[in-house]
Amino acid sequence: AQTVTQSQPEMSVQEAETVTLSCTYDTSESDYYLFWYKQPPSRQMILVIRQEAYKQQNATENRFSVNFQKAAKSFSLKISDSQLGDAAMYFCAYKRIQGAQKLVFGQGTRLTINP
Amino acid sequence: EAGVAQSPRYKIIEKRQSVAFWCNPISGHATLYWYQQILGQGPKLLIQFQNNGVVDDSQLPKDRFSAERLKGVDSTLKIQPAKLEDSAVYLCASSLRFGGVNTGELFFGEGSRLTVL
Known part of the structure; x- marks a missing residue:
């Protein structure tokens, strides 16, 4: 069974600084998706x-980028220029491409932004 | 485009009572998921539907939980009788088709928070 592990229950960062959230996963599949989801208090x-596993290039979305290390089964999220609105729970998630495609979540990391 | 709708947002019941949650997915989304999120934990899949059919209900406590998706659109999740450990947020999510179109992305509702006393 696939598992996702987030070893940092809580992280904090100063506003405008950079923070990296860690995630590791376990799978025997070669093709899959990896995601970072944000869950604000609402x-x-x-x-x-x-990130698609077959892509070697790391995904980037504005201030958010990932470091995907397929061999190490590692998928970290880097948030640059942290903003107060980034405060939330962050979940790393895995999804197979073939077969039953449920999203498997990690335990989450609570990110606090200090002004 | 309207998002995933869920109701009620909050529910408080006594143990051994019953409760039902409703979900309306994004229009056209064939796959619907119910997740249970206990405080401080990541969401856990309870059941996954593809149109009307159940794809995965391996972690659904079938002695007390049931779910249906009539006509492949709305879905209802029921708990009867409720236990203290059922206190959680119940999240509904949908995706366009089996696996999602080119993205695998799931779209989530705001959740229904259940407190069992």
């Missing part, structure tokens, strides 16, 4: 960034 999950 509880609605919002997609931050997505």
Whole structure:
């Protein structure tokens, strides 16, 4: 079974600084998706960034970028120029491409932005 | 485009009572998911529908939980009888088709928070 592990329950960063959230996963599949979702206090999950496993290039979305290391099964999220609105729970998630395609989540990292 | 709608947002019940949650996915989305999110944990899949059919319900406690998706659109998740450990946020999500169109992305509702006393 696929598992996703986030080893940092909480992180904090000064506004305008850079922070990196860690994620590792376990799978025997070669093709899959990896995601970072943000969950603000209102509880609605919002997609931050997505990575297809077959792509070697790391995904980037404005201030958000990932470091995808397929061999190491590592998928970290870097947030540059942190803003107060970035404060939320961040979940790393894995999804197979073939077969039943549920999203498997990690435990989450609570990110606090200090003004 | 309207997002995933869920109701009620909040529900408080006594243990052994029953409760039902409703979800209306994004129009045209064939795949619908119910997740349970216990405080401080990541969401856990309860059940996944593809149109009317169940794709995965391996982690659904079938002695007390049930779900249906009539006509491949709206879905209802029911708990009867509720236990204290069912206190959680129940998240509904949908995607365009099996796996999502080129993205795999799931779109989530705001969730229904259940407190069992």
